[in-house]
Amino acid sequence: MRFQMDHLHALVAVLEEGTFEAAARRLRVTASAVSQRIKAMEQIAGQVLVQRVTPVTTTAAGDVVLRYARQMQLLEADTTRALDDDLLHSGKRSIALAVNADSLATWFLEALAALPPRVDVVFTISREDQEHTTNLLRAGTVMAAVTSTPEPVQGCRSEKLGIMRYRAVCSPGFRDRWLGGIAAPWRLAGVPVVNFDRRDLLQDDFFRRAVGQDLDTPGQAAPRHFIPTSADFARAVALGLGWGLLPEQQCLAEIARGDLVELAPAQPVDVPLYWQRWNLDSELLDDVTDAVRSAAATRLHAL
Template sequence: MPFQFDHLRTLTTLVDEGTFDAAARRLHVTASAVSQRIRTMEQSAGKVLVQRTNPVVPTAAGDVVLRLARQVLLLDEDAAAELRRGDGDGDRVAVPLAVNADSLSTWFLEALAELPDDLGAVYEIHREDEEHTTSLLRSGTVMAAVTSTPEAVQGCVVEGLGTMRYLAVCSPRFADAHMGGRADMARLDRVPVVNFDRKDDLQNAFVRSVTGREPQAPRHYIPASSDFAKTILLGFGWGMVPEEQCLDEIERGALISLAPERPVDVRLYWQRWNLRSPLLDGLTSGLRAAAAARLHPL
């Protein structure tokens, strides 16, 4: 089922922009031309590729073709970047990545900043829980992801990055108000807790491991890593915080480590498309080195 290059670009643009009109503006064609290209692709595939909602949503078949389209466009842009090398900045390749919030707030952005500028990339970061980033790989939304899943998604390769260590912490004020002024683990399933979002099971899993009970506590939801840590520092509740974000506060007494002998280690992996791409190879090499310096070994 051959797809024309312009049609593959049209599909990615439509999904990225969300509507036929917006895609048409970006491609400098009419909305009817965008619609016709999509219909032609659907006739070639023998399947519907996008749901005509607002915004449009790829179907399962559309995810397959979208992944193909992004891979073809990446190879094309890699070649163009090599031909442009030495001609100044020129156009840069857009690289969509899926990364968990805690990696973003600790080591990942600094790792990107250390990459050589001649990679010629600009980054579109999709923030997603490390247990769910693989869904963005399967759909073709991103080229690579930081994930907690060691099994490679179809069409991808995977390698270990390292372990992010979390500590259960609360503020002294919170401990005084809710835990009798000490790290009373027996109360942990009933006192207020801070969760990142409704997908975040780290706190619940910790409670189950130390109390053997299902948590019944009131909970706050704070969906930003730095604000999550700040909320705990201010005494709203207890929570699991990356070691990098809380060791200084523990040392100066602003936070209490509730169970210093029971850290929680989350293994992180790097999954990327299985393509020979100078851009993805360079990105992978730089992130591998940064993770080795900033994360605990697997």
């Protein structure tokens, strides 16, 4: 199948912007031109590639072509970089990445900031749970991801980054009000807990391993706060809204100062992290991978 580059750019723009009109503004063409390019691609593929909803989404076939489109954009960017011809630059190069919220809040941005000045690139970061970032890789939405899945997605390579260690903590006031002044896991049944979102099972898994039973039992469901940002999650725990597991980067200093109380010092929770990226020769993606690998080596525990 021979897709034209302007067709591939149109597909990426439509998916990133969400509408044909927004994609047209980005590409500086008419919405009709964008629609015609997508239709041309669908005629070549013999399948519908996008669902005309708001925001626009891909079909299963569209996922395949989107991934190809992003790979072609990356190769185009590397070629432009190698030629170093200002006439070829139509704007900064962009890389789409998927990162879990805690990594994003504690160490990942340091990796991007450490890239050398010659790596002139902008990033589109999708924040997703480390267990689900591979879905974005599989769909072609991102080029690389921090994930807890060691098995590489088809067409990707995987390498170890390290362990993000979590500690179960609460505030001193929470301990005194809800735990009878005793910071112990077996006291946590039925007391308020902080979750990142409804897919966050970290607290439940910790309690099950520490106590040997489910956090929610018949007639005694734990009251739950849902705080969907890493920094606000940590602040909610520090303010005494509930107990929760925090990355060491967000709680060790507070434990040492007495602002947080550790509930099970001998039972940290280790989450292994991996870096998965497209199995594509790209100097740009190599530079990003090197920076991520270096930051992880200094901020994560060895895996």
